[in-house]
Amino acid sequence: MSRSDLLRTIMREHRDGLVSYAEKMLGDRGLAEDIAQETVIRAWRNIDRLAGMEGSVRGWLFTVARHLVIDWVRKAHVRREVVGDSHRELASGPDGTASVHDALVVRPLLLRLSPEHRAVLVHIYLCDRSIQETAGILGVPQGTVKSRHHNALRKLRAVVELEAA
Secondary structure, eight states, X not given: OOHHHHHHHHHHHHHHHHHHHHHHHHSOHHHHHHHHHHHHHHHHHTHHHHHTXXXXXXXXXXXXXXXXXXXXXXXHHHTTOOOTTTHXXXXXSOOSHHHHHIIIIIHHHHTTSOHHXXXXXXXXXXXXXXXXXXHHHHTSOHHHHHHHHHHHHHHHHHHHHHHHO
């Protein structure tokens, strides 16, 4: 496959998924389209690497998009900027105790899981994705996501029960 064909394939097969993925994390369609565009630009810059890649091109693209979203969120947070008119919602919104709870309780529990099991739980529960969406992002079959989900929850239950005893 030529470089141009690969880029056309990336645009045709992955652009909408990238926009949807970024929009779910950011809640802003316009910004999500910018993230998807930057992801495609980075794919173009690394097209030789992608053309010879044995792994999942989709996985590479979604990893780049996730990093771009994280970078954007960090930059906005450092500048204390709020996108759009959501500043009105923040004044009457939650006080942040859920985030502190997650950081103190949930994160150490997740770190006890393998990276594969942790990724499934993060996508399903923290990113509010379906089994199908998670399978597409991780590049594994839906059955694999289901079994990792089941096994991860079983391990977490065992850890919590052990610590409670």
